[in-house]
Amino acid sequence: MALDNLIDGRAIADQIHEETRGHISALKEKSGPPGLAFVRVGEDPASRVYVAMKEKACNRLGAHSQTHILKEDTTEKELLKLIGELNAAPSVHGILVQAPLPEQINEATVFASVSPNKDVDGFHPLNVGKLLLGDSDGFSPCTPAGIHELLIRSNIQISGAEVVILGRGNIVGKPMTAILCQKQDSANATVSLCHSRTRNLKEHCLRANILIAAMGVPEFVKADMVKPGAVVIDVGVNRIADPTSKNGHRLVGDVDFSAVQPIAGKITPNPGGVGPMTIAMLLRNTVRAAIKATGQDLNTLN
Numbered sequence: 001m002a003l004d005n006l007i008d009g010r011a012i013a014d015q016i017h018e019e020t021r022g023h024i025s026a027l028k029e030k031s032g033p034p035g036l037a038f039v040r041v042g043e044d045p046a047s048r049v050y051v052a053m054k055e056k057a058c059n060r061l062g063a064h065s066q067t068h069i070l071k072e073d074t075t076e077k078e079l080l081k082l083i084g085e086l087n088a089a090p091s092v093h094g095i096l097v098q099a100p101l102p103e104q105i106n107e108a109t110v111f112a113s114v115s116p117n118k119d120v121d122g123f124h125p126l127n128v129g130k131l132l133l134g135d136s137d138g139f140s141p142c143t144p145a146g147i148h149e150l151l152i153r154s155n156i157q158i159s160g161a162e163v164v165i166l167g168r169g170n171i172v173g174k175p176m177t178a179i180l181c182q183k184q185d186s187a188n189a190t191v192s193l194c195h196s197r198t199r200n201l202k203e204h205c206l207r208a209n210i211l212i213a214a215m216g217v218p219e220f221v222k223a224d225m226v227k228p229g230a231v232v233i234d235v236g237v238n239r240i241a242d243p244t245s246k247n248g249h250r251l252v253g254d255v256d257f258s259a260v261q262p263i264a265g266k267i268t269p270n271p272g273g274v275g276p277m278t279i280a281m282l283l284r285n286t287v288r289a290a291i292k293a294t295g296q297d298l299n300t301l302n
């Protein structure tokens with residue numbers, strides 16, 4: 001019998017896209033379309049796919065996009081010059097610099113060079129600080145913000161819940177902790193942030209009402225690590241060898257999905273869970289940036 005405990009990230013992302021489409025049409029009438037600039041350095045295959053998917057979604061909803069593709073040997077100075085130009089361009093409301101960047105470029109320097117008002121990825125230190133302080137005027141990073149929306153729109157009780165996050169990365173684990181520990185009705189969770197030095201990891205996992213795996217370790221979370229009825233969110237995107245597939249590999253998450261699904265109360269499929277939400281939140285952030293640029297009240301979005 002098929003289990004009906006999936007959190008359908010594609011359907012929830014589509015709801016958010018429809019809301020965003022409405023905001024974009026309203027903005028077009030008032031002040032012109034929101035504009036999002038993508039910057040990609042080099043030809044990393046995953047980055048090419050990610051930028052293409054984000055561009056497509058942007059154009060489908062009626063926002064403007066422009067894509068800057070720089071050569072692999074671009075210097076940090078050249079990249080910073082381009083970002084400076086985009087920061088100054090009035091038709092550009094959001095700037096996304098796709099990571100990973102080549103090794104001659106310092107990612108932190110680049111993220112800090114994007115205007116905080118155009119930082120739709122939420123990686124600028126000012127926005128990271130606002131997130132931690134619970135100041136809703138900033139931009140939240142798209143993947144953890146998308147997971148938060150998934151939980152809210154799936155009617156999952158966050159307030160008072162024990163949340164265990166596996167992985168303390170700057171893009172998912174740390175900001176996810178900051179979002180869920182806020183003193184707010186949609187948060188108020190007790191959060192444990194686990195990593196490679198955590199002792200008794202399995203015991204932490206077994207305490208979780210909500211278990212979020214963001215490590216980048218293929219199928220790490222097994223059935224005996226999950227409390228029956230827990231909500232399981234799988235963020236990982238891992239490429240593993242698969243001689244039976246046409247290109248010799250396939251993508252899996254950080255959760256052993258077929259073993260964990262029967263135990264979980266709710267679980268995200270992977271793909272089709274967190275991934276679509278990341279793009280939905282990026283476009284939502286772009287609309288927020290465009291509203292901010294006109295000096296209008298951001299609460300018109302809520």
Ligand code: NAP
Pocket residue numbers: 143166167168169170171172173194195196197201214215216217235236237238274275278
């Ligand atoms: P990251 O910065 O590399 O962080 C990985 C974290 O996992 C680190 O904190 C590391 O611990 C921890 N870890 C690794 N192996 C572990 C183990 N065996 N036991 C316990 N902890 C372990 O990664 P990230 O950027 O946060 O990304 C995590 C995953 O999410 C990746 O698969 C990435 O592709 C995926 N992702 C998906 C989306 C999406 O839209 N679906 C977006 C972003 C990321 P230490 O800190 O101790 O080293």
